[in-house]
Amino acid sequence: MNDTIELFRPTPKLITKKDRLLALLISIALSYSYILLSLVIWVLSSWYMALSTLLLAYIVTGIVSSKLLHWYVPARQHEFSYSAKDIAAWIIDYYHFDEREN
Secondary structure, three states, X not given: XXXXXXXXXXXXXXXXXXXXXXXXXXXXXXXXXXXXHHHHHHHHOOXXXXXXXXXXXXXXXXXXXXXXXXXHOOHHHOOOOOOHHHHHHHHHHHHOHHHHHO
């Protein structure tokens, strides 16, 4: 009578320092890359080019994070909202899944 099906998996916990560092770099890239890119454009060019780069890079970063969510998070869990840190944890877990099963 206790036959239950677990429908959802929790966000993976990253164990090693290498995994946590990689997840930190991915989450920083998803969170702040558009700001850093626009600051670089502002230094190299003018402020209106930096502003347009900021808007375009914000849209592109949103599209990239959405694609990463749909590629690496299980399909049953797409209805939940995940932060950049959670998406990075799912990406790292996807590539290290075979090593942790043994």
